[in-house]
Amino acid sequence: MFGLLYLLNINDLTVKGFNLKDLQTKAAALAGDNLASQEQVNALQSYYALSARADKLNMVAVGNIDYLTVNRSAVAMKITGGRTLRRTDFNFFGFYVAQPPKKFPARRRPDKL
Secondary structure, eight states: OHHHHHHHHHHHHHHHHHHHHHHHHHHHHHHHHHHHHHHHHHHHTSHHHHHHHHHHTTOOOOOOOOOOOOOTTOOOOOEETTEEOOGGGBOTTSOBOOOOOOOOOOOOOOOOO
């Protein structure tokens, strides 16, 4: 009886060992593929590859860059509905932000006589 259990256990361990060896071989192959892919990505992202592709696309290098400076204190004033717009009526990007209309209290209806 114990001999049979021993043989089944040894058989199970042998099968698991072969499966483990196959998985280790696959993992090593995938690691090699991953390394090759990373090398290919690095080669395509290199400066020389990018500059060659830029030349093929007829791109030119950027020279001096001039930035537009906006004088935030000089905002055009417009009178709308008797109200002058203030600097606070504009958001960070300089767009007008409409203020919600003021709510007036509801009129009370006179009681019916």
